[in-house]
Amino acid sequence: MKAQGEKELIQQVLQGDTSAFALLVDAHKDRVFNLVFRVIRQRAWAEELCQDVFIKVYQQLAQFKHKARFSTWLFRIAYNTAISALRKHQLSVHSINESHSYVEEDNQGEKEALISLLEKAIAQLSTEEAALITLCYTEEKTIEEIAQITGLSKANVKVKLHRVRVKLKMIIERSTNKN
Amino acid sequence: MMNTKIDIEGLLKQLPIEKTDSNFTAQLISSIASLPAPQPKQLSKPIIICACIGLIGLMVGAWLISDYFFGWTELYVQPLLSNIVASFKGILPRISQIECPPIIIEGLLVGAVLLVIDAVVRHKVVTGKPL
Secondary structure, eight states: HHHHHHHHHHHHHHTHHHHHHHHHHHHHHHHHHHHHHHHHHHHHHHHHHHHHHHHOOOOOHOOOOSEEEEEEEHHHHHHHHHHHHHHHOOOOGGGOOOOOOOOTTTOOOHHHHHHHHHHHHHTTTTTHHHHHIIIIIOOOOHHHHHHHHHHOOHHHHHHHHHHHHHHHHHHHHOOOHHO | OSSSSHHHHHHHTHHHOOOOOTTTTHHHHHHHSSOOOOOOOOOHHHHHHHHHHHHHHHHHHHHHHHHHHHIIIIIIHHHHHHHHHHHHHOOGGGGOOOOOOHHHHHHHHHHHHHHHHHHHHHHHHSSSOOO
């Protein structure tokens, strides 16, 4: 969605038009859900948190000053909500891994098998690392935007992304060598 | 299988996006319907009043401390007031008889500052507009 169109929709929401908000939600819900799911790793909980994220966004929409992109602001709320929920429940990341859409490697192409392995490898990352990877590669956010969303410095984001790539590569190579 | 060099960045870009339930938006909009329309956040009156009291305290404190060290009142304020008083001498001869101890001058000054701040705060709280 274009920034100008988003700005107009936000104005309509501020004037009490909830159907405009539905359009905003439709435009961003899957991307927000993807981020929350990568952090939380439980579909039902991620859906619930995603609802909370959009309710927060609705309530705080008047505070959005258009200094950053709407999606950056939205992802920051989503990231903070997911991290706070995890902290609140004090759950270990590894204890809540959910086997969701991982498909068996048999009878698959090499690429699909690698992506499946990659998803498993991402599930072994910390919440912050998983969020960084999602924001950088799935959402294609810039380093600056990722820094704004996660509250890390730009240099720190770069370093962490490099480390995560190395870590993922190691996990995948270990898995492929086992096979 | 998979002995070739792994292009991790290429793979990461191909990660599938997890999707929400089909009725996600409908559920959300039904829960939002009961909420009031988003309003800009406004500072509550108690916060404004507390902030003003704090500010007044700081100003008074700063004045008294700096006066203790530098003697502003004695150096500048007292002569200024004396001049003003002296200018009235011709008009109101009785004023010249008044001896003004420094503590009264300080009290008057602090009182005047407090009155001005109080007026500004009241105006802001009552009308919601700055002066």
